[in-house]
Each structure stands twice: as C-alpha cells, then as structure tokens.
Amino acid sequence: MSSLYLREDLGDTSAGSVVELDGAEAKHAVTVNRSRIGDEIRVGNGRGLVVTGSIESIEPGRVSVRVSDVHVEAEPVPRLVLVQALAKGDRDEMAIQAATELGVSAIIPWAAGRSVSRWEGAKKEKGRARWETIVREASKQSIRSFMPPVHPIASTSDLAGLAASALVVLLDPTAPEPLSGLAASDDRDLVLVVGPEGGISDAELDTLTAAGAVRARLGDTILRTSSAGPAAIAVLNVSLGRW
Helix, strand or coil: CCCEEECCCCCCCCCCCEEEEEHHHHHHHHHHCCCCCCCEEEEECCECEEEEEEEEEEECCEEEEEEEEEEECCCCCCCEEEEEECCCCCHHHHHHHHHHHHCCCEEEEECCCCCCCCCCCCHHHHHHHHHHHHHHHHHHHCCCCECCCECCCECHHHHHHHCCCCEEEEECCCCCCEHHHCCCCCCCCEEEEECCCCCCCHHHHHHHHHCCCEEEECCCCCCCHHHHHHHHHHHHHHHCCCC
16 A cells, blocks of 8 residues: 545544545546555545545546544644745755655744745745645655644744744754754644745844744754755654654
8 A cells, every 4th residue: 555545524434334535536546546446545534534445446536445444543742843934946845745754743834034935915825735735745645644734824923922832943053952952841832943045044043032942953064944844853753752
C-alpha cells in the first residue's frame, strides 16, 4: 500500500462496512495507481481515522471498499507548528511538503519583513489554497493519520500573540543555545518560526522575544529556508521520543 486516500467527511465506521471514494480520489485510485478489485487500500479523514479494506467494486467515478480494519489515532502532544516565511521560488513549498511528511501538526504562512514573495489581495487565499494542495498530497503520500491545516497568512504581531499560549521558537543561527537543548516541560504547542532567505530581521527578533519567544540554532552552519523547518522537526521528533 503506497498511498492513502482522503475522504474528509468520513465518520464513525466499523469492520465489515463499506466506504466509498468518488471524484478525484476514485480517479486517482483507478487511473493513477491502477488499483483493481481485491486490492487492499487505506482511506482516512485527515483527523486521526484510517480504515483499511479491499476494493469490492469499481464504477465510473466511484470505488467501494469493504472495511477490514479501523484505526483511530490520537494527535500527538505537544503539537509541532511550523511558521514558514514566504520565500522566493518554490523554497517555501519545499519546506511545507517535507514538514508534512515529517509530522508537523499545523502550518502558518508568515509575511516576514525580508520575504521577497508577497501574498497580497487575492493572492492571500490563492497562496494558501496552493499550500493546502501541497500539504494534502504530502499527507497522502506519507500515509499520515492527521492532515495539518494551513492557517491564513500571519503578520509578525500575529506571531507575537502566539507566545501567550505556546512555546514559540525562533530558528536563529546566531542563537547561543542549540535546538537539541530545548526542554518542552508541558503540552503547549511548539511553534517553530523560520525566516525567509535574508533571515529574521533584528526588529522581528526583538518583537518576538519581547513577547516571550526563545531563540535556538540548528548546528553551526546556515540552512536554507527550505530545509530549516524540516530539520528542526526532525530534531524535535527525536527529543520527544517519536522517532
């Protein structure tokens, strides 16, 4: 089973019941993955529920799956949230794709002061929709029980407000302490903030640290904005005992 199919409206189900795929998901199963009657596949709702079953019938635009196993997973705590600054080219998209595969719980696009790319006007929703598509496909490819939501684009003041209820960590190569030394002492969200190509500005660092954010570095080298977030998630997955 190399893929997961998503049906966000999938609710309570049990072994022996039938789950149906239609539209794009059914087309992907039959046309792209060449699934056939009798093949075993997985269907999830992106909120912790994943069912496994065998394809019972295939009709135009519809695939019926007889459920053999139902798995319900609780979302891990603390949640790992990636704040990814908009970046030129596809570097921000590379970051959120990898972060999804590595288990991030939510993604927040950030209009950083040094971001070359800008989402303004209609681009705000268009950009978020593009990120949602990337996250959805990465969730399916990695067979994740939870599909991370992509929140509306945030300003620096919005990020400062997160520090009231979450541990906000600024990935800063000049920070005195490494991320590996970070101790999560409670179940608050761990919010990782990644700057754009030019880094987080001094003014942004001052604003966010004044609000309660902490700084941490990833080794002694400078990582690209496309790799810093995924690298940080990998470090925390180890320190939290998830890997």
